[in-house]
Amino acid sequence: MADQLLDSTLGDLACTLPGATRVFHQFHLDFCCGGQKTLRQASLERGVDADEVIRQLSRLDPQDAEGADWRQASPEQLIDHLLDRFHAVHRQQLPELIRLAARVEQVHGERDDCPHGLTELLITMQQELESHMQKEEQVLFPLIERGAGPMAGGPISVMRFEHDQHGEALQQLVDLTGDMQPPEGACNTWRALYRGLDELRVDLMQHIHLENNLLFPRALGLEVRHG
Known part of the structure; x- marks a missing residue:
């Protein structure tokens, strides 16, 4: 085992x-x-x-309700889930995180443990993620829903490359914030910021996972192994 x-x-x-x-x-x-x-x-x-x-x-519970099994879902069902659970959520998360980061940097900029440059990093992430999601919504997802198969290979390669860039940005977030752990004496805004960043990290990794490891292989007609 x-x-x-x-x-x-x-x-x-x-x-x-x-x-x-x-x-x-x-x-x-x-x-x-x-x-x-x-x-x-x-x-x-x-x-x-x-x-x-x-x-x-x-030790995991095989009946864990949070571990929804998307392996049996159709591409259309998976795309609907990605749009509702991740695309829409990211568009809500990032503007608020940018606002909180700007506030923390403005108020606590003199502290050595202030995450200097975080606001700028989040603005860049927002721009790149928005561009990425629009390409999926306007080009790739319609191709997949039409059953384009290998014709989707080019756009999928681009999306995978951009996923790697998103992963690098997440690592920058981790490095800049000490793994999203608020320092001693952090105010409520600072703590809320780091909680929100951790939620973004978890959501974005799940988002990329479902596309890289389920949707994309299925769209290309590759076998998705079940373990």
Whole structure:
């Protein structure tokens, strides 16, 4: 069982084990952009104890309601979910996070632990993510819903590349904010900002995971392995 888990990719485990993504977040394992890496490889690169990851995975409840199984959903159902649960939510999240970040930088700019440059980073993320989502909504998703198959390969390659860029931006957020951990004495605005950033991280990683590891392979007619 342990060897089977070690040799499974993070993307497959995220698809097949309800709650696995929470464990991966705990150990900072990238199951979205890095979803093709095996648990063994990803743990080694991250410097985490793979045996402990497996122990945490083995404790998961297979009936976990939060671990919705999208493997059996049609591409149309998955696209509807992506639009409602992630595209619409990101458009609500980022303007408020930008407002909070600007406030924190304005009020606490003299502190060494102030996340200097966070507002600018979030504005760039908002612009890049909005452009990305529009390309999906106007070009890629309609192609997939028409059953374009291999014709969607070009746009999918572009989206995967941009997903990697989003992943790099998330890592910049982590580095800039000390893993979204508010410093001692942080005000309520600062704490709300970091809670919101953590929610954005979790949502964006799940968003990318569902596209990279489920929607895109299915659209290209590739087999989605069930573990």
